[in-house]
Amino acid sequence: xxxxxxxKQTVKLQNPPSIVSTASIVGPKExxxxxxxxxxxxxxxxxxxxxxxxRAESKLMRETFAKILDKAGKTSGDINYIIAGDLLNQCIxxxxxxxxxxIPFFGVYGACSTMAESASLGAMLIDGGFADNVVxxxxxxxxxxxxxxxxxxxxxxxxxxxxxxxxxxxxxVLLSNQGTGPYITYVTTGKIIDFGIKDANNMGAAMAPxxxxxxxxxxxxxxxxxxxxxxxxxxxxxxxxxxICEELLKENGYDIKDRYNDCGVMIFDxxxxxxxAGGSGCGCSAATLAGFIYQELQKGCLNNVLxxxxxxxxxxxxxxQGESIPCIAHAITIQRSL
Amino acid sequence: xxxxxxxKQTVKLQNPPSIVSTASIVGPKExxxxxxxxxxxxxxxxxxxxxxxxRAESKLMRETFAKILDKAGKTSGDINYIIAGDLLNQCIxxxxxxxxxxIPFFGVYGACSTMAESASLGAMLIDGGFADNVVxxxxxxxxxxxxxxxxxxxxxxxxxxxxxxxxxxxxxVLLSNQGTGPYITYVTTGKIIDFGIKDANNMGAAMAPxxxxxxxxxxxxxxxxxxxxxxxxxxxxxxxxxxICEELLKENGYDIKDRYNDCGVMIFDxxxxxxxAGGSGCGCSAATLAGFIYQELQKGCLNNVLxxxxxxxxxxxxxxQGESIPCIAHAITIQRSL
Numbered sequence: 001x002x003x004x005x006x007x008k009q010t011v012k013l014q015n016p017p018s019i020v021s022t023a024s025i026v027g028p029k030e031x032x033x034x035x036x037x038x039x040x041x042x043x044x045x046x047x048x049x050x051x052x053x054x055r056a057e058s059k060l061m062r063e064t065f066a067k068i069l070d071k072a073g074k075t076s077g078d079i080n081y082i083i084a085g086d087l088l089n090q091c092i093x094x095x096x097x098x099x100x101x102x103i104p105f106f107g108v109y110g111a112c113s114t115m116a117e118s119a120s121l122g123a124m125l126i127d128g129g130f131a132d133n134v135v136x137x138x139x140x141x142x143x144x145x146x147x148x149x150x151x152x153x154x155x156x157x158x159x160x161x162x163x164x165x166x167x168x169x170x171x172x173v174l175l176s177n178q179g180t181g182p183y184i185t186y187v188t189t190g191k192i193i194d195f196g197i198k199d200a201n202n203m204g205a206a207m208a209p210x211x212x213x214x215x216x217x218x219x220x221x222x223x224x225x226x227x228x229x230x231x232x233x234x235x236x237x238x239x240x241x242x243x244i245c246e247e248l249l250k251e252n253g254y255d256i257k258d259r260y261n262d263c264g265v266m267i268f269d270x271x272x273x274x275x276x277a278g279g280s281g282c283g284c285s286a287a288t289l290a291g292f293i294y295q296e297l298q299k300g301c302l303n304n305v306l307x308x309x310x311x312x313x314x315x316x317x318x319x320x321q322g323e324s325i326p327c328i329a330h331a332i333t334i335q336r337s338l
Numbered sequence: 339x340x341x342x343x344x345x346k347q348t349v350k351l352q353n354p355p356s357i358v359s360t361a362s363i364v365g366p367k368e369x370x371x372x373x374x375x376x377x378x379x380x381x382x383x384x385x386x387x388x389x390x391x392x393r394a395e396s397k398l399m400r401e402t403f404a405k406i407l408d409k410a411g412k413t414s415g416d417i418n419y420i421i422a423g424d425l426l427n428q429c430i431x432x433x434x435x436x437x438x439x440x441i442p443f444f445g446v447y448g449a450c451s452t453m454a455e456s457a458s459l460g461a462m463l464i465d466g467g468f469a470d471n472v473v474x475x476x477x478x479x480x481x482x483x484x485x486x487x488x489x490x491x492x493x494x495x496x497x498x499x500x501x502x503x504x505x506x507x508x509x510x511v512l513l514s515n516q517g518t519g520p521y522i523t524y525v526t527t528g529k530i531i532d533f534g535i536k537d538a539n540n541m542g543a544a545m546a547p548x549x550x551x552x553x554x555x556x557x558x559x560x561x562x563x564x565x566x567x568x569x570x571x572x573x574x575x576x577x578x579x580x581x582i583c584e585e586l587l588k589e590n591g592y593d594i595k596d597r598y599n600d601c602g603v604m605i606f607d608x609x610x611x612x613x614x615a616g617g618s619g620c621g622c623s624a625a626t627l628a629g630f631i632y633q634e635l636q637k638g639c640l641n642n643v644l645x646x647x648x649x650x651x652x653x654x655x656x657x658x659q660g661e662s663i664p665c666i667a668h669a670i671t672i673q674r675s676l
Contacts, residue, residue: 004467009442011468052659081527089427090653091447095530099651099664104347104527106455107447107651107666109429117444121459128466129342130349148655189419189442192433313437313445315428317486321390326437328445 010188010221016338017126018179022290023067025060027142027168030287033268038291040067046143046168054092057141060170061086061097068135072174076102080131083118084172085109086139086282088148093139111311112236113190114138115171115286116330122175123184123332137172140281149200149316162202164238164264164280171286173294182297186333188218192313194326200319204241204264204277207310210327211237212248214308218331219254226256231302233293234329235285235309236264238278263288285309297336305334348526348559354676355464356517360628361405363398365480365506368625371606376629378405384481384506392430395479398508398621399424399435406473406512414440418469421456422510423447424477424620426486431477449649450574451528452476453509453624454668460513461522461670475510478619487538487654500540502576502602502618509624511632520635524671526556530651532664538657542579542602542615545648548665549575550586552646556669557592564594568640571631572667573623573647574602576616601626623647631672641674
């Protein structure tokens with residue numbers, strides 16, 4: 001039996017699902033950045049009235065989920081599946097944040113590639129006829145991530161110039177077999193790529209080869225030229241990783257410079273916000289997709305977007321044991337109209 | 339558009355994928371248990387020649403994956419997707435163990451429900467025409483889990499009578515659109531259920547309501563009677579959770595006692611192996627499925643199995659913050675013939 005992938009890494013959806021609503025809620029720093037007008041809600045402080053950063057992150061998920069449904073005029077009963085995950089150990093932001101939803105739940109772990117991974121699976125479940133409506137979402141939180149992955153915030157440790165700033169935010173999409181676009185038309189699922197980089201403070205460099213591999217594969221599988229996209233956007237290589245990714249693609253014959261950006265670059269102001277190499281975290285690409293990208297597609301300022309979320313699949317244990325950083329990137333094509 | 343789920347939690351597959359091969363590798367304790375003759379490989383010690391327990395667990399994944407392919411006469415190039423995850427923070431057993439596979443990878447997190455979650459997604463991707471062959475797998479490791487979730491093993495801390503013993507082992511299946519069964523015919527995806535239990539040493543009790551909810555939903559959605567199954571098997575409630583699950587189902591009008599078992603109960607000998615309330619860990623249900631259940635289906639000793647893997651979605655952080663334990667259970671129907 002021939003499959004929709006035709007033996008390739010890319011699947012072309014036969015009945016492309018629409019993104020019928022999105023929502024994003026971000027932290028105060030993100031709310032001062034260049035994309036601030038695109039977010040649904042900007043919280044005043046990182047605790048958001050909760051007793052811990054982890055609970056605050058779960059609340060980001062819960063409230064973003066509610067907003068996605070609300071904006072689409074849907075209730076829980078309309079949703080067949082939630083596909084979600086996050087960076088916290090055992091993905092507790094997602095599971096605790098969404099435990100009251102009463103909706104069949106698939107937990108995913110793709111580090112900061114989660115937004116594209118969940119949307120890829122959601123799009124295939126709808127295209128395959130298994131669901132009418134799927135919510136795909138993720139989150140990250142600067143304080144819960146720093147606490148878990150790096151140093152206690154109270155120490156005020158100096159950050160390296162290659163370090164990225166974990167976005168406090170949640171973003172997600174409601175995919176549906178009803179709707180008038182924007183549509184998810186292609187899904188390119190990434191392989192784990194490990195080029196041997198061990199510096200956990202330079203994740204952009206670690207992730208760039210995975211992003212380049214998935215983008216290259218997408219072009220080769222589909223025959224689509226980079227010029228067909230008005231935006232190719234990786235999700236969260238930051239400044240260091242973005243330039244490596246661009247270079248790797250150029251070496252392979254694809255010059256995407258004039259239409260390429262990165263969510264980690266877009267979300268903070270380099271001059272004014274002191275985020276070093278840019279933003280990171282699952283919430284970075286998720287909130288940028290749910291905010292800026294989706295709204296620009298709706299307005300018609302963007303027509304064809306390749307959204308490539310990237311993840312660094314390390315843990316503190318793997319780093320402490322001297323391991324390198326396996327990375328992954330998943331891509332979806334989002335078209336304004338078919 | 340009507341979907342295969344028909345608004346319910348259960349999907350009936352139109353072109354049920356076959357399980358064309360399975361493999362399991364387990365630790366020494368599991369290799370002395372009642373299911374020992376069903377495993378492909380029993381390792382001599384928990385380190386298996388590696389420098390850390392985490393590396394040993396990654397090796398379990400890597401070698402089990404190789405064995406799944408080998409037994410099916412397949413190579414990496416034949417496989418469209420791997421869907422895998424595990425219990426370690428950021429799922430490093432899966433990502434490090436499978437990073438050299440060169441196969442598009444979907445990371446999942448469902449705690450000990452991972453085997454059923456990955457097989458559910460894999461079966462739908464094949465039924466939907468997105469893939470020919472998908473490997474679905476998981477692992478757990480007694481030492482890496484104890485170190486991460488409980489106490490340093492060196493302390494020799496006393497275990498409570500309700501505590502379960504994390505299985506050292508990996509198991510997985512190769513699903514294919516080619517094959518002659520056993521077939522995955524139904525997928526019932528669980529909701530997150532939290533009954534407020536906070537005792538991380540009694541996960542069977544925490545998970546039982548989720549298992550009962552998914553099993554009940556499966557019966558109601560499909561109209562299949564419990565008597566149609568010759569085995570209904572939960573994956574790792576242990577003795578405490580199994581009896582609660584049985585009771586909950588009985589209260590709801592379903593007496594499954596004469597055909598119900600639990601992987602956590604089956605994998606260790608209660609009298610001789612001192613595993614307290616039974617086995618647990620992602621590897622428990624995965625190795626039991628890949629070993630005992632699959633081989634009994636092949637022999638014709640089993641014909642129709644409801645496989646229900648259960649997961650406790652807690653973390654050490656959530657427990658330390660006084661949170662209860664959200665749980666989930668996913669079910670798949672495995673039929674010897676159609």
